[in-house]
Amino acid sequence: MASEIERVRHPRADGLRTRNAILLEAVSLATVDGLEGLSIGSLAKATGISKSGVYAHFGSKEELQLATVDVAGRIFEREVIAPALSCAPGLDQLLTVCDSFFEYLRRQIFPGGCFFAGAVLEMGSRPGPVKERVAEFQRLFIELLRQFAETAKQLGQLPSDEDVAMLTFELNGIILATDANFVMNNDPTILQVARRVVRRRLSVGDIRATDLL
Amino acid sequence: MASEIERVRHPRADGLRTRNAILLEAVSLATVDGLEGLSIGSLAKATGISKSGVYAHFGSKEELQLATVDVAGRIFEREVIAPALSCAPGLDQLLTVCDSFFEYLRRQIFPGGCFFAGAVLEMGSRPGPVKERVAEFQRLFIELLRQFAETAKQLGQLPSDEDVAMLTFELNGIILATDANFVMNNDPTILQVARRVVRRRLSVGDIRATDLL
């Protein structure tokens, strides 16, 4: 009888909750130790689950890494991409995706800055499925920037001779430099500089009045 | 008698040569495995020296890491900074330091791209002497960019209202984005894009005639 009651606890839902808790910790650890430096043992200690208990959820380190990239991607989409998608198409989306990234850094959701900035440079020279998953997300994000810029150009919010590919490249560079600088110096003033750099590049005034933070 | 002849072989010079050979391999391995992923064992295998033979040269992993950062810095100075310093002060130096960086990537001196781009993002969240050594070199390079830009502005090669700090930030971003993109896609065409982006930002034409490569 008791065993039947226990079965009603939806062990699969519990399993998913545990798995998500492990992966959230994995993303956080990976921003400090890297995707390769991430170990089953340290993850076990951080979550309070036994080493093979952690391991059982994934079956191999590579599967753990792939799942970690996916969860990091979902968090990035929620924190950086979603706020931009809910804005007016064009320049507003372009500005908001950059500002959301800077706020994402300021809130220090993870101890080691942006997961993907680190993962791209770490996995770039390590061929395999994990690198491909990271590259896929990187391309997705750059393509999103490009589409925002293309729309802004078509709406006349950018010069008609603006080179969208070059603009995208520059904005991605500003984002990377901001992460590198912020992580190294832990100085939030760089985030204000980054905002001004983005606005200068897009020929937009620094509208302090509408700043939320 | 024989022992006295052997003593003339300058064992200290041999030791230094071995040490430099180890460190060159260490920089190369670190661009793939990271400064933290760099291990005495893999370094021993790569150089053909025993593990404790490698270890004896440094005394601790941290000392090995510090020496590796120093050697990486000397190579970067030789390959990227020196060509710029031998140019005419100002805009010419600014263009050349960027172009030298792009050529440095194209030649693929190390398998994992720019050592410092990777090291900054890897060590940023790992406080300690190694992070400080990396941060020191990063600041030195950014300060060099800033000085080149400041001189160019004073010589009237840049607009009189150019914000040198913001320009420096953008150029550093272009350099980082180029490394990230090149390492991920291993596609040299990104280096030509990067050259054009730098020239557009500095309002300089793409003078193909004077291109060496």
Add this chain to the structure above:
DNA sequence: CCTACCGATCGGTAGG
């Protein structure tokens, strides 16, 4: 999810 293991490798040491 657990305990209890496996062989390999880690940074580091002893002694030469």
Add this chain to the structure above:
DNA sequence: CCTACCGATCGGTAGG
């Protein structure tokens, strides 16, 4: 520079 170690940790497995 070497061989031969040390305890700790790695990814992974057996068996429950």
